[in-house]
Amino acid sequence: MISKKEIEHIANLSKLKFNKDEIEGFAEKFSEIINYVEKLQEVDTKGVETTYQVNPNTQFMREDNVLESFSNEEALSNAPDKQYGYFKLPKILD
Amino acid sequence: MAYKTIIGLEIHSELMTNSKIFCNCTTEFGGDINTHCCPVCLGLPGALPVINKKVVEYGIRAGIAFHSDIARETKMDRKNYFYPDLVKGYQISQDNIPLCSGGFIEVEKEDGPKEIRIRRIHIEEDTGKSVHSEDGGSLLDYNRSGVPLIEIVTEPDMNSPEEVKEFLEKLKATLEYIEVSDVKMEEGSLRCDVNINVVEEETGVKTSITELKNLNSFKAVVKALEYEEKRHIELLKEGKENLKETRRWDEVNNETIVMRVKEGAADYRYFPEPDLVKIEIEEEWIESIRKNLPELPHDKKERFMKEYDIPEYDAGVLTQSKYLAAFYEETVKYSDDPKQVSNWIMGDVLRRINDEEIEIKDLKFTSKDLGELLKLIEDGKISNNIGKKVLRDMFDTGKSPSTIVKEKGLIQISDEGALKEIVEKVIKNNEQSIMDYKNGKNRALGFLVGQVMKETRGKANPQLANKLILEIIDEK
Helix, strand or coil: CCCHHHHHHHHHHCCCCCCHHHHHHHHHHHHHHHHHHHHHHHCCCCCCCCCCCCCCCCCCCECCCCCCCCCHHHHHCCCCCEECCEEEECCCCC | CCEEEEEEEEEEEECCCCECCCCCCECCCCCCCCCCCCCCCCCCCCCCCCCEHHHHHHHHHHHHHCCCEECCEECCEEEECCCCCCCCCEEEECCCCCCEECCEEEEEECCEEEEEEEEEEEEEECCCEEEECCCCCEEEECCCCCCEEEEEEECCCECCHHHHHHHHHHHHHHHHHCCCCCCCCCCCCEEEEEEEEEEECCCCCECCCEEEECCCCHHHHHHHHHHHHHHHHHHHHCCCCCCCEEEEEECCCCEEEEEEECCCCCCCCCEECCCCCCEECCHHHHHHHHHCCCCCHHHHHHHHHHHHCCCHHHHHHHCCCHHHHHHHHHHHCCCCCHHHHHHHHHHHHHHHHHHHCCCHHHCCCCHHHHHHHHHHHHCCCCCHHHHHHHHHHHHHHCCCHHHHHHHHCCCCECCHHHHHHHHHHHHHHCHHHHHHHHCCCCHHHHHHHHHHHHHCCCCECHHHHHHHHHHHHHHC
8 A cells, every 4th residue: 555645755756746635546546556566576586686677688888989069059959048058947945 | 981983985986087977978177068068968858878888997997996896797777866966857876786896995003904894886977066146046067967976885984084084095096096087076076975973882872873065175074074073972971862964064164064854764766777778797808907907006015115125114105196106206217216215205395295285296396306306415416405405496496406506506515625625714713622522522523514514505515524624633
């Protein structure tokens, strides 16, 4: 079971706000999903190493070369707000 | 009551690669705002990271230098948190399979060496930098976003601020030696977070851990730790409980200030980075990195003892930093007396460097200049004392020793004829000293040599003056 408190915690980590009904709804749906995958817990995995990748490939590593970057204008071309060449954001309170 | 301080460190060090960890943008420090950026390091949708081989290599180098186990298979993970300096809402880092595990750094203690254990070394990307705008907004520069870092985590094995300083100096010197980072705390290429608490040894009562941030020099680390050590002991004495919190060092008021109280463990929801697959590290690659590793401080120290026949203490001091060691080796080339070179560098040169809080790289004169100065002394052209004066001038003006000697007329008087005249004059004015000497007071001879040195403003060759005085007295 996923509690309302856990939902609030997850929402908080994602910087999202929900009303009471929504939180209750999520708690229910999250619980359903968790219960569904809970089935996997029945498999005996003793002595089996954690699988973190099913793809058999290994990572290609590139050489340490510098290529051209964006100009300042290009870098900022999608920015909703900018100032002195910086991306501008509302004040951060944390 | 006896108290034991427990300190562990987390060190971030920027790697000196040419390009960033997951894209080809330059890692160069500074540069115009937001001009070292591309879709990858700006976190634009659809951009894919490709790992820089050099970053993995430098991480392995550090692991070898610190005696860690190098993973033969490792992976990158997503560390999720929201902060504007983090473009993607996650940092690509390493969680449960770090590149290097275990290891240690040895620090010298009065009662012998002590091993400070390293828990892990992993690779990750740096964040951007934010500044505050005058109208209350936040301004972001992402030039640093994606610059490669290694994070080195120690076990809580340090028990005093002094030990931490020793550890950091060793760590810094080694990272410099193996040429993976330029470790400048002022420029932020070396950053250090500290965890400290204190335990009352008899009862086992502990304070909660305090994390210290914003420490931008070794001095700040030591001062902040001294402050915290006292604060924690005070808490134990008063039987007060403290909360687990993060504090920062306030350099102006010399105190630590609470930044935030930590409620529970941070929840970063790590998971394997889906945009990168596992990294395989071949044994041969590790071996070739090991073989090509630049000489480490310990090996250099042993070599100095053998090659230059200098005492262990000297070799230890001279190999503290790569730059100092190089300076010594360069200087020795111009001198016939390696021990003499060591004496000068450990004495007058290092004293001045420490007093002025500069580094060997900042000197106005070169190792060749110092070598030339020592040669002038070895050849008897100037006395030791004049040599010290010339060195002071070299520190101030950066002029070559021969120029200073010439300009100030400091060449030692080694000409018998010229010196004899002065000696005769001194003897004439100090009849009493001659009597004293003849009556067995040997000190009188020293006084007379001193007078000759005074007459010549230190330029007389003291051995010659000594000899001439004795000759003249004998004649009398």
